[in-house]
Amino acid sequence: MTKAIAKQPVIVQAPANIALIKYWGKRTGCGNLNLPATGSLSITLSDLLTTTKVELDQSLQADAISLNGIAVDEKRIHRFLDHVRSLTGEVMPYCRIESSNNFPTAAGLASSASGYAALAMAASKAYGLSLDRTQLSGLARIGSGSAARSMFGGFVLMHRGIRDDGSDAFAEPLLDATAWPLEVVIAIVTTKAKAHSSTVGMNHTMATSPYYAQWIEHNEARLVQAKKAVLEKDFECLGALSEASALQMHASAMAAEPGVLYWQGATMECMHRIRQLRGEGVPVFFTIDAGPQVKAVTLPGHASKVRDALADISGIEALEQTTLGAGARVL
Ligand code: DP6
DSSP: OOTTSOSSOEEEEEEEEEEEEOOOOBOSSSTTSOOBSSOEEEEEEEEEEEEEEEEEOTTOSSOEEEETTEEEOOHHHHHHHHHHHHHHTSOOOOEEEEEEESSOTTSSSOHHHHHHHHHHHHHHHHTTOOOOHHHHHHHHHHHOGGGGGGGSOSEEEEOOOOOTTOTTOOEEEEEOGGGSOOEEEEEESOOSOOSSOHHHHHHHHHHHOTTHHHHHHHHHHHHHHHHHHHHTTOHHHHHHHHHHHHHHHHHHHHTSSSOOOOOOHHHHHHHHHHHHHHHTTOOEEEEOOSSSOEEEEEOTTOHHHHHHHHHTSTTOOEEEEEEBOOOOEEO
16 A cells, blocks of 8 residues: 555755735635635746655654744644645555745745645655646645745746636746746845735735725736736836736735735835836836735846845845746755
8 A cells, every 4th residue: 555655755845936926815615725816927936945855654643844943733734734645545644844944934935835835746755646747736736825836947827727626726837947037136124924924914805805806807917918028028018017916916905904014114115226226227126925025026137236225225134136946846
């Protein structure tokens, strides 16, 4: 029965990704499949990585999970592992998991994306499942919607899907990182974990924001245009669409009751500075996820100028710089 399961630990490294066209809201009535209400479009980052080791252990009475060296007991991770085991159709042992991020966890830097992408690939392999990348993307989505995109490198398109079983809600590569090597400067406003996770923030937005329906409608239309902008490498157009998607996502969240506020003062300062730089001829645009950090996306050769400009803003704790990179891989 256990002949296909891994005898050795499986180690996977998965990158974070940032959405340019955001996912913010889920399809309802589809159980625990975690189906997004809209498609999304992201870039995979080369330097923000999660490394996860999964080892099956017959002696365990429950999964033993550590994150950055600290034991965690998160229902969501246990549920995800139960789901992976259920796919084998057999009774399987629990596992020991050690996962670490080389960047701040749960601070709006896409740790759940890289985390669940790494876990989906490592756990499915450890339990002897042989899934292709599309299937892995769908599996990672069940853990966290954005994780579906970290299976692939470069520019990635996530399909909303229409089937109730979620079989068409997966990501696919759109353009290779080397074909359009954008660079990203991340202004870290705080490394503290955020008050509301993305899941809580988007569910609350869905339930109470009067702007939610409009957000969904506009984002779907924007996705089609953004896909074209990527394929035509139209930086200006992609920038305008990306800023609109980020601001409208936050507007829908702020309009919830009570409003969900992820920004700090320095977040706002960064947005103004980036627009000012653009006015001075620097090709750059911003995007912001469920946290106060600002990601500035720029063309090759301009990152140091962007970095210097953001470094001057008071309230910035640190700056990270990264290129685009490849998707998750077994080490
Ligand atoms: C703002 O993927 O973290 O980063 O599926 O509930 O785990 P769950 O949500 P998650 O949400 C990501 C929200 C976002 C936008 C994006 O990455 O598309």
